[in-house]
Amino acid sequence: MNKRMFKQSFSGVVVSIAAMTTQAATVDFSNLVANVSPAVVTVSVTKKMTEQELLQQQVPELLRRFFGPNIVVPEPALPQEKNSYGTAFFIDKNGYLLTNHHVIADASKVTIRLNDRREIDATVVGSDERTDVALLKVSGSSYPQLSMGNVAQLRVGEPVLAIGSPFGFDYSASAGIVSAKMRNVMGETAVPFIQTDVALNPGNSGGPLFNQKGEVVGVNSRIFSGTGGYMGLSFSIPIDVAMDVADQLKQHGRVIRSYLGVQLQDIDRTLAEAYKLSKPEGALITQVTANSPAARAGLKAGDVILQMNGTAISETSQLLNLLHRTAPNQVINLQVLRNDKLQNLSATLVVAPDSTPANEQMSAKTVKKGPVLGIAIRNLSQDELRRNNVTGGVLVQNLSRGGIAASAKIQVGDVITALDNQPIDHSQDFIDTVAQLQKGQVVRVSLMRQGQPLIVGMRIS
Known part of the structure; x- marks a missing residue:
């Protein structure tokens, strides 16, 4: 293409784009x-x-x-x-x-x-x-x-x-x-x-x-x-x-939502190559809950779900949306990649555990004894317990700027599972433990943050 032809072609593209912009x-x-x-x-x-x-x-x-x-x-x-x-x-x-x-x-x-x-x-x-x-x-x-x-x-x-x-x-x-x-x-x-x-x-x-x-x-x-x-x-x-x-x-x-009982993650470029996929697609199972519909259907960690009821799965969010839109007690058909081979499995969905958080918010400000930590917490729902892979704990909902908890680098969204070596299963455990803390004491706080365990030190001032 000579220079004049290129200019004419490029000019045409500019005009077309300008026309579309004006129309929009x-x-x-x-x-x-x-x-x-x-x-x-x-x-x-x-x-x-x-x-x-x-x-x-x-x-x-x-x-x-x-x-x-x-x-x-x-x-x-x-x-x-x-x-x-x-x-x-x-x-x-x-x-x-x-x-x-x-x-x-x-x-x-x-x-x-x-x-x-x-x-x-x-x-x-x-x-x-x-x-x-x-x-x-x-x-x-x-x-x-x-x-x-x-x-x-x-x-x-x-x-x-x-x-x-x-x-x-x-x-x-x-x-x-x-x-x-x-x-x-x-x-x-x-x-x-x-x-x-x-x-x-x-x-x-x-x-x-x-x-x-x-x-x-x-x-x-x-x-x-x-x-x-x-x-x-x-x-x-x-x-x-x-x-x-x-x-x-x-x-x-x-x-009322359906429940399959799997932990999922997206397939990236490297995983697609490892699974011999032509492109990143599907939903990778990282964990199967025991006695769940997924376990009864024979799904395993490491499986890649490529289709649900004939619909191709491009990413995890698409599969989750399809599951959320499917009524409990329905049978779903899944195409799964396992050991480089395609398999067809069927699972019967059940009613999901109640995922609505308990209508309860407690704050360390309400503790009659012990220090004020400047933290608001609540109990975890069954769904949150499952997603964080814990059997108990409290969710950090709010923090006071400059408070003891914030100074210890605790963050909103953390799940506190232990405080001062005492296991925290629910909000009352947290309140009772805080009531025993003394000024000048440095205590350990065990957390789950974005699925990863973490321990921080908290100085009681």
């Missing part, structure tokens, strides 16, 4: 917004303030900055409740709405405000923390109902629109494109998120994500941010996943 930028959503807005509502939530939040308000930031977190100041009369906002939308005419779990979690009162400014008290039918989906219900009928889209037909690069209440500004519309599908966020494997570049901010949570037809394809859930605001990465729960959860919440008040 001029998508007109105005009619869509007018049609769907009546079915989108603002959610106002009243929550009781946590002990940590009350503690933070008692010490002004300026004093903390100069004198540290332990300064004693007169305690003003503080509100015991706080208000927050989110978004929801009607999924039928009888008053059922979808929103996020984190929008209404620990709410003492939930109110929705329609676009005609009417306010109606709502009841929380059920909520699922793992998928971040909650189902609300208001009395009455003949509400505007949104249509649900087909997520499988949603394409990367397709224009999408979100409507919500960012920072409390009602009925704000923001548009963008689908950046990716089947995304996992911070290790979360229960939801194959839709990633977009739609501007979402606090208050957008629980709102609908629309395709160009005005169909809901997702529930806006979270952002990836270092500042708390929009940074170009937004994540939505696929509407088919959300509707499955809503149906179960409506029927049972909770989500």
Whole structure:
């Protein structure tokens, strides 16, 4: 190709890209917004303030900055409740709405405000923390109902629109494109998120994500941010996943999940070569739980699951999503690679152990005797015990900046299994052991951090 031909060809590419950019930028959503807005509502939530939040308000930031977190100041009369906002939308005419779990979690009162400014008290039918989906219900009928889209037909690069209440500004519309599908966020494997570049901010949570037809394809859930605001990465729960959860919440008040009984990891380039795979694909079994459906089916550590019910598995999150979408007591057919040979195995799924964490949060601040460690903990659910490969322990939920626990390099998300050589099976063990600690003492704290055992020293001051 001569220089002139190259210039002409390159110029054509530039023109084509410019044309596509202009077309994407001029998508007109105005009619869509007018049609769907009546079915989108603002959610106002009243929550009781946590002990940590009350503690933070008692010490002004300026004093903390100069004198540290332990300064004693007169305690003003503080509100015991706080208000927050989110978004929801009607999924039928009888008053059922979808929103996020984190929008209404620990709410003492939930109110929705329609676009005609009417306010109606709502009841929380059920909520699922793992998928971040909650189902609300208001009395009455003949509400505007949104249509649900087909997520499988949603394409990367397709224009999408979100409507919500960012920072409390009602009925704000923001548009963008689908950046990716089947995304996992911070290790979360229960939801194959839709990633977009739609501007979402606090208050957008629980709102609908629309395709160009005005169909809901997702529930806006979270952002990836270092500042708390929009940074170009937004994540939505696929509407088919959300509707499955809503149906179960409506029927049972909770989500009943299936259980196979395996620990999984992705296949990388090196493992693909070791398993003689043409590319990284499948889900590698690293552990099989005894007496589980996987064990009864003959699955073994080292097996690579390549297909489930005829669907090719490209990565672990895809398999987990298929398992979560399959009802208990169903038989699944798996294609497995073992010792360089393909095998077909069948497993009957069972009901998963309750994965909802106990509704219990205890803080070392509440211990009547012993030092204040500046740490909030709670008991582990059965699912968390299994995932951390422990029989007991407490989960670190919060830490006070500059506190004893934080100074010992304990981190939020750690699982404490022993303190001062005493095994910690549950929160009461932790409280009782802390009560015996003495000032000046240095104690050992046994942890599980991201699946790895760790021991740190903690000086009691």
